[in-house]
Amino acid sequence: MNKAELISQIRQKKSYLCVGLDTDLEKIPQFLLEYEDPIFEFNKCIIDATKDFAVAYKPNIAFYEALGAKGWQSLEKTVEYIPKDIFTIADAKRGDIGNTSKLYAKAFFENMDFDSITVAPYMGEDSVSPFLDFPGKWVILLAHTSNQGSNDFQLMTNREHDTAFYEEVIRKSRQWATDDQLMFVVGATRADKIGQIREIAPDNFFLVPGVGAQGGSLEEVSKYGMNKDCGLLVNSSRGIIYASKEEDFAEAAGKEAQALQQQMEQYLAEFKTV
């Protein structure tokens, strides 16, 4: 999916919601365990219930990899099931020497038809560029993540330029790709920094995890992070998919997604720059 198509989805649905499919056998309603593929069954119900309110889905690959071959099958079926006009993110956080990155890209962009993949920038340009060689596909580079440990390296200061490491990542990587191919992960728990990050990357989309279970503020992220195209995909995983662990889990997920979409509709009217 290209940038214009993504923006058009955001306009149509008045939403920049990404639903995280962090599907865990221990957390899904136990009656689903009777199905042959409980993970896919759960995802299918969640997708059906939330697709009118979401512009993106983000399966976190760890939840599928941990189940071995069966987990990969559930993931493949899930990606196939997501409607084609909805953006898909493989939250895999890959990145390695060039020939290895190339095969990671093949796995997620060719074997499975994901629109994008999250990539760790630590190994530099030649670890990221193989993902950019796939036309129409996106790299979502970790910039300033939502976890506490992000302070360990991402805030280190480059004394020469008086900039934090995450700023260097953004400035440098913007030279490798257009804003049609490159997004950045900025945690919702970093809302205090998102305005400044927007100045460094005015046109790139940001994938923003950390609202809901991690306590980030949707309002602040929207107020300081939005640009003229919206420029945000805000993710919630546990807050939506585990809104209920009973028989009504899909309905509860739908309600939670709709509540977020309604706030987003309001923030789009209030904060989107012209």
Ligand SMILES: O=c1ccn([C@@H]2O[C@H](COP(=O)(O)O)[C@@H](O)[C@H]2O)c(=O)[nH]1
């Ligand atoms: O900085 C980051 C990068 C990725 N994540 C991932 O997003 C979801 C968040 O889940 P919630 O349940 O909504 O907290 C999860 O898959 C993380 O691995 C992140 O949280 N922060």
